[in-house]
Amino acid sequence: MxxxxxxxxxxxxxxxxxxxxxxxxxxxxxxxxxxxxxxxxxxxxxxxxxxxxxxxxxxxxxxxxxxxxxxxxxxxxxxxxxxxxxxxxxxxxxxxxxxxxxxxxxxxxxxxxxxxxxxxxxxxxxxxxxxxxxxxxxxxxxxxxxxxxxxxxxxxxKVEYTSLPAFLLNEPFTLPQLQHTYEVVLGRAVDKSAFRKRMLDGGFMEEAGMVEGASGRPAMGYRLRDRSQAALFPRTFSPRDAEA
Amino acid sequence: MxxxxxxxxxxxxxxxxxxxxxxxxxxxxxxxxxxxxxxxxxxxxxxxxxxxxxxxxxxxxxxxxxxxxxxxxxxxxxxxxxxxxxxxxxxxxxxxxxxxxxxxxxxxxxxxxxxxxxxxxxxxxxxxxxxxxxxxxxxxxxxxxxxxxxxxxxxxxKVEYTSLPAFLLNEPFTLPQLQHTYEVVLGRAVDKSAFRKRMLDGGFMEEAGMVEGASGRPAMGYRLRDRSQAALFPRTFSPRDAEA
DNA sequence: TAAATAGTGTCTTTCAGACAATATCTC
DNA sequence: GAGATATTGTCTGAAAGACACTATTTA
CATH class of the missing domain: 3.90.79.10 (Nucleoside Triphosphate Pyrophosphohydrolase)
Structure with a gap:
């Protein structure tokens, strides 16, 4: 040099x-x-x-x-x-x-x-x-x-293992809405039961009163506890497919 | 504006x-x-x-x-x-x-x-x-x-879910060496059996002949298939601790 | 044979995915 | 009650962790 x-x-x-x-x-x-x-x-x-x-x-x-x-x-x-x-x-x-x-x-x-x-x-x-x-x-x-x-x-x-899609929604949002957002970004369907377990166990949302849709049963509304960062899940969605 | x-x-x-x-x-x-x-x-x-x-x-x-x-x-x-x-x-x-x-x-x-x-x-x-x-x-x-x-x-x-530590070793390296490198970076011990399963299933290494150590049984040497990028594992190590 | 290290087997627990069942709303 | 949607429960299979066991080398 x-x-x-x-x-x-x-x-x-x-x-x-x-x-x-x-x-x-x-x-x-x-x-x-x-x-x-x-x-x-x-x-x-x-x-x-x-x-x-x-x-x-x-x-x-x-x-x-x-x-x-x-x-x-x-x-x-x-x-x-x-x-x-x-x-x-x-x-x-x-x-x-x-x-x-x-x-x-x-x-x-x-x-x-x-x-x-x-x-x-x-x-x-x-x-x-x-x-x-x-x-x-x-x-x-x-x-x-x-x-x-x-x-x-x-x-x-990141959508595979974080709560990022929640930032694409207005608050309060419902779990079905959030699931739909995940599906839009991922381009595939995800299981309802596993999805709800994952989101609720994540602990990054808090309840915000019931939200009524156009028809059918009203759903619980949620808001993010911390809008500055996403939550991380310990695993990705469906690792089985991920390896294929 | x-x-x-x-x-x-x-x-x-x-x-x-x-x-x-x-x-x-x-x-x-x-x-x-x-x-x-x-x-x-x-x-x-x-x-x-x-x-x-x-x-x-x-x-x-x-x-x-x-x-x-x-x-x-x-x-x-x-x-x-x-x-x-x-x-x-x-x-x-x-x-x-x-x-x-x-x-x-x-x-x-x-x-x-x-x-x-x-x-x-x-x-x-x-x-x-x-x-x-x-x-x-x-x-x-x-x-x-x-x-x-x-x-x-x-x-x-990234060490929790990638093969990055392999880039810290000279080739050929053995699985015990690689495990030791993981432990140094993570600052904690990892289970030998689970570690070996994960690395071998990852498919990012290839065998490179036996390597003799100072004492004890010789070990299989490995080298990376692709030195330009790390492999991703579907899960992190011990998610139990990660949530604490 | 003892010590050291490498490698394998087995049991258990956890947890995501599949999918069925139930709950609550409107009309 | 029918239709629509939300929410919960149960079963199962895959994979990680715990840990004991076996294998192969040198001294």
């Missing part, structure tokens, strides 16, 4: 571009949806007119941290202040953005569809909830297709 | 500093060790003389990607070309580096102690394998104590 006197001298070496992108999931009309925004059509911008994940550059004056920046992007696009939010990973390299070496910090958010504020000042035509499966097949801007694929894989994987 | 014409104009807004840090683990002398390096003692540098994680600025001319940069840091400090390496997360904010808004991409590496090349041109006195528990109690530079704590938590957690 040779010494690099430039660093000591004053940080006057080129810096990458730094962005934050957020993969925002919700369940709407019995399907897993992801939020996409359209890139500006100005041909000087990279990927004009393409669909992309919501995100953008760090603003070193306004954002105190990466998490703050992600929360700001979320607020700007959805009006939601504090959904479930975790880090997904970072993607960086010389060629992912034609404007130069860039690195993005990707986050992963879950929110109930009904928390959404329809128009937050952003042009509504530029924002869309797209089916996750359909979005995964689209040619998105930058390396966003790869980031989205990673987010979907992470979600599917 | 107000428009920000600066972005369209030409990216002439301040950019954060971007670094990559690597938490490198090994098992040495029956203990989990982590590599730390000493910060330069020059008082113009941040945190002079403090212990820190190996890492440094992205070099936009040499590093094609974040992963490349992490591999370069690894090579420079350890001489090892391709250990187990995964992303841990990113930490960024206005105050973690006194020189300005900075973001670091943290990685997480596992390697066998015997792969290490003693001196790679770096001043050996500035590099040390420290007990993970002891390092976790030290006041490290930047927010490296937080990053290290996160890495240790991630390692402990």
């Amino acid at each position: 040779k010494p690099s006197p430039k660093k000591q001298a004053g940080l006057n070496f080129p810096r990458p571009l730094v962005t934050v992108d957020v993969v925002i999931f919700t369940v709407l009309e019995d399907a897993l949806k992801v939020m996409l925004v359209r890139r500006p059509s100005n041909p000087d911008d990279p990927f004009p007119g393409r669909w992309a994940l919501p995100g953008g550059f760090i603003d070193v004056d306004r954002d105190a941290s990466l998490l703050d920046c992600a929360l700001r992007k979320l607020r700007e696009k959805t009006g939601v202040a504090a959904p479930y939010l975790e880090q997904l990973g970072s993607w960086g390299g010389a060629h992912r953005d034609p404007r130069g070496w860039s690195a993005t910090h990707a986050f992963f958010a879950l929110m109930p569809a009904r928390d959404l504020v329809p128009d937050q000042g952003v042009n509504a035509a530029q924002v869309e909830w797209m089916d996750a499966a359909a979005a995964g097949r689209k040619r998105l801007a930058f390396d966003h297709a790869e980031i989205l694929a990673s987010a979907i894989a992470r979600l599917r994987s | 107000k428009p920000s014409p600066k972005k369209q104009a030409g990216l002439n807004f301040p950019r954060p500093l971007v670094t990559v840090d690597v938490v490198i683990f090994t098992v040495l002398e029956d203990a989990l060790k982590v590599m730390l390096v000493r910060r330069p003692s020059n008082p113009d540098d941040p945190f002079p003389g403090r212990w820190a994680l190996p890492g440094g600025f992205i070099d936009v001319d040499r590093d094609a990607s974040l992963l490349d940069c992490a591999l370069r840091k690894l090579r420079e400090k350890t001489g090892v070309a391709a250990p187990y390496l995964e992303q841990l997360g990113s930490w960024g904010g206005a105050h973690r580096d006194p020189r300005g808004w900075s973001a670091t991409h943290a990685f997480f590496a596992l390697m066998p102690a015997r792969d290490l090349v003693p001196d790679q041109g770096v001043n050996a006195a500035q590099v040390e394998w420290m007990d993970a528990a002891a390092a976790g109690r030290k006041r490290l530079a930047f927010d490296h104590a937080e990053i290290l704590a996160s890495a240790i938590a991630r390692l402990r957690s």
Whole structure:
């Protein structure tokens, strides 16, 4: 290794571009949806007119941290202040953005569809909830297709052993509603009895009064004890299938 | 939202500093060790003389990607070309580096102690394998104590349900050696019979001839089928304890 | 043969999954 | 009561943990 006197001298070496992108999931009309925004059509911008994940550059004056920046992007696009939010990973390299070496910090958010504020000042035509499966097949801007694929894989994987789907529902929610959300995300049916045992034994919910449906017997409503983190189950759903 | 014409104009807004840090683990002398390096003692540098994680600025001319940069840091400090390496997360904010808004991409590496090349041109006195528990109690530079704590938590957690400890051993390794490595990382004993069943059923190893120890019966040696990723087990070790 | 270590067998408990049965609501 | 949905109960099979037993080496 040779010494690099430039660093000591004053940080006057080129810096990458730094962005934050957020993969925002919700369940709407019995399907897993992801939020996409359209890139500006100005041909000087990279990927004009393409669909992309919501995100953008760090603003070193306004954002105190990466998490703050992600929360700001979320607020700007959805009006939601504090959904479930975790880090997904970072993607960086010389060629992912034609404007130069860039690195993005990707986050992963879950929110109930009904928390959404329809128009937050952003042009509504530029924002869309797209089916996750359909979005995964689209040619998105930058390396966003790869980031989205990673987010979907992470979600599917964690749904097998965590209470994450509870963050996709408004409170109070019922166990049948929660089960349905699991089934939508997993793409397969799960056993009712085993499901209820698992959720109730998990101890992450508390009762919140009866909730009446359109017909049939009313169900107990529940709310999360802690909306900041998910519960972990000691096993995944149906390990038998998982090995196949 | 107000428009920000600066972005369209030409990216002439301040950019954060971007670094990559690597938490490198090994098992040495029956203990989990982590590599730390000493910060330069020059008082113009941040945190002079403090212990820190190996890492440094992205070099936009040499590093094609974040992963490349992490591999370069690894090579420079350890001489090892391709250990187990995964992303841990990113930490960024206005105050973690006194020189300005900075973001670091943290990685997480596992390697066998015997792969290490003693001196790679770096001043050996500035590099040390420290007990993970002891390092976790030290006041490290930047927010490296937080990053290290996160890495240790991630390692402990994943050891419960993955084959990660196999990456801490030289090949061929025996099942008793592997079990011992699990026990060192987990900090508790595991049952021999259940352990062997789990590892052999996992199907991630292949036989590599008998290995003789100092005394006693020789054991079958194994090597990994795929050194690029760990195997996942359907359950964690002893879920009974995990709930307590 | 004793000591040391590797490897196997067996019993028990736990718990998820399957699925049937029962409960509570509306019309 | 019929239909719809929620909730509970019972049986079974798979797999992990506990722990004793057997096997193979060196001294």
